Amino acid sequence: MLVDEKEYFLAFSVFPWFRRASVANVLNIERPSAGHLYWPDLDVDIAVESIEHPERFPLVSEARVRYRAKSGANRRVRGGTRKKKTSR
Numbered sequence: 001m002l003v004d005e006k007e008y009f010l011a012f013s014v015f016p017w018f019r020r021a022s023v024a025n026v027l028n029i030e031r032p033s034a035g036h037l038y039w040p041d042l043d044v045d046i047a048v049e050s051i052e053h054p055e056r057f058p059l060v061s062e063a064r065v066r067y068r069a070k071s072g073a074n075r076r077v078r079g080g081t082r083k084k085k086t087s088r
Helices: 023-027 048-052
Strands: 030-033 036-039 044-047 074-076 082-084
Touching: 044 048
Parallel strands: none
Antiparallel strands: 030 036, 036 044, 074 082
């Protein structure tokens, strides 16, 4: 990734949010402020400093909430938001 003419590599082991993302999702980056990157499709915010020095920002946990939703009920998705279950 190129930010301010400097190239960065985001390893999946350090930035696991990108592991299952599509190329289109990874390439859709916003820059809300200097030193701050946001991937709206993935709801991921990362400070450029954490890319430059990941050892200063250890990944503490990757929360995973899983439970069975009752028919027609809401289901929990990544990030703690709730999304209504839809049928096709």
